[in-house]
Amino acid sequence: MKKAKMHKDEAETLDELTLHELCRFCDADEAWVVQLIQHGVVEPRQASGSEYSFSHISVLRAKKARRLERDLGVNMPGIALALDLLEERDHLRRMLGRFGLAS
Amino acid sequence: MDYKDYYKALGVERTATQDEIKRAYRKLARKYHPDVNTEDGADAKFKEAGEAFAVLGDAEKRAAYDQLGAEPQGGGQGFRPPPDWDQRYHFSERPHGAGGPDDAAFSDFFENLFRSGSRAEGFTSRRQAAGQDQHARVVLDLEDAYHGTTRVLTMQSPEMDDAGRLVMKNRSVSVKIPKGVREGQHIRLKGKGSPGFGGGPAGDLFLEVSFAPHPTYRIDGRDIYVDLPVAPWEAALGGKISMPTPAGEVGVTVPKNARAGQKLRLKGRGLPGKRAGDLYAVLKIVNPPKINDKARALYEQMAQEMKFDPRKNMEG
Numbered sequence: 102m103k104k105a106k107m108h109k110d111e112a113e114t115l116d117e118l119t120l121h122e123l124c125r126f127c128d129a130d131e132a133w134v135v136q137l138i139q140h141g142v143v144e145p146r147q148a149s150g151s152e153y154s155f156s157h158i159s160v161l162r163a164k165k166a167r168r169l170e171r172d173l174g175v176n177m178p179g180i181a182l183a184l185d186l187l188e189e190r191d192h193l194r195r196m197l198g199r200f201g202l203a204s
Numbered sequence: 205m206d207y208k209d210y211y212k213a214l215g216v217e218r219t220a221t222q223d224e225i226k227r228a229y230r231k232l233a234r235k236y237h238p239d240v241n242t243e244d245g246a247d248a249k250f251k252e253a254g255e256a257f258a259v260l261g262d263a264e265k266r267a268a269y270d271q272l273g274a275e276p277q278g279g280g281q282g283f284r285p286p287p288d289w290d291q292r293y294h295f296s297e298r299p300h301g302a303g304g305p306d307d308a309a310f311s312d313f314f315e316n317l318f319r320s321g322s323r324a325e326g327f328t329s330r331r332q333a334a335g336q337d338q339h340a341r342v343v344l345d346l347e348d349a350y351h352g353t354t355r356v357l358t359m360q361s362p363e364m365d366d367a368g369r370l371v372m373k374n375r376s377v378s379v380k381i382p383k384g385v386r387e388g389q390h391i392r393l394k395g396k397g398s399p400g401f402g403g404g405p406a407g408d409l410f411l412e413v414s415f416a417p418h419p420t421y422r423i424d425g426r427d428i429y430v431d432l433p434v435a436p437w438e439a440a441l442g443g444k445i446s447m448p449t450p451a452g453e454v455g456v457t458v459p460k461n462a463r464a465g466q467k468l469r470l471k472g473r474g475l476p477g478k479r480a481g482d483l484y485a486v487l488k489i490v491n492p493p494k495i496n497d498k499a500r501a502l503y504e505q506m507a508q509e510m511k512f513d514p515r516k517n518m519e520g
Contacts, residue, residue, distance in 0.1 A: 113393075114382055114384075114385060114389060114390075114391055115389065157388065157390065158388065160390060161388045168238075169239060172237055172254075187239070195424050
């Protein structure tokens, strides 16, 4: 019953992606991810000498970056600004929520 | 299929110039982009605008669309294009799913009129190709993160029919959501994306987790916030009370002289996981809605005996 077991295990939560996995996830090449890093959109963890790894927060930011670029034509500095402002907005919304004022 | 009024979707006149159409689309795309606008229905509006622009933004497709005429009288349901309509136009269209995350299918109206029959270039039934990865979002209830759950999703992907044409097919995917997932996290289902062509491997399916708003609890990362109503005397005297949490009833100790807005931390009672979150109960002091004669006498006694001016620090 190997198949049944595989079926059970197939959903996996992504805590961390490698550079290669992130490229596939975003349907992008490494140069694009390097740009994300250079603009501070994502912050990889890098154990000395080993490959970059990206937290689930970076994964989400990278995905949003890809969509903002594709759908709205935003360039890299614009993406970095938009994501920071969106994050600040969401933070403020959560604070409002804590005071029972969420819209 | 139902008729789609693409001019209405973009909020422009049928006589609009290509520039006006482009501007209208860009404005709507910014407003309703699912990464920008988190309101219900924004995603649908974004897709609607995208579909409308895919037709009206392209001079050839727009001309073909205009040939169909305005919405038929008596509503656009059961719409059929005029016979031979499609023979006058040939649209070259990239294969589906080649656009990265969330390249969702458009309406039946679009697929039938502007996409069907396009023989996918580069793909033939003899050639092997891997299926595309697919991205989708799954909206969970808070309780699902505590206990895990199973969801059945309907995904669409292109498949080759017998005539070697790309057609959109629905398939259901059953997903076991593990407990402890958090907002913004992704779940990967290997081999559950679009099927491959000619025996090629299927892509992966990635699900972004988000939570539906909860009437009682507010989620912040792995922590949970909840308003905890207490009576004025419970706040003043302190003591043990019982409160509901997503994981069941727990006992909480209210400190003496507790203030409204004071946060009580219940360690490890937030979202479960390797590092479980905390639950914060925010005290809310609530007065009895109606008081009887006995309560009134107690209040009068307090008014006389307690030297308390709540407005002492007010300026004015």
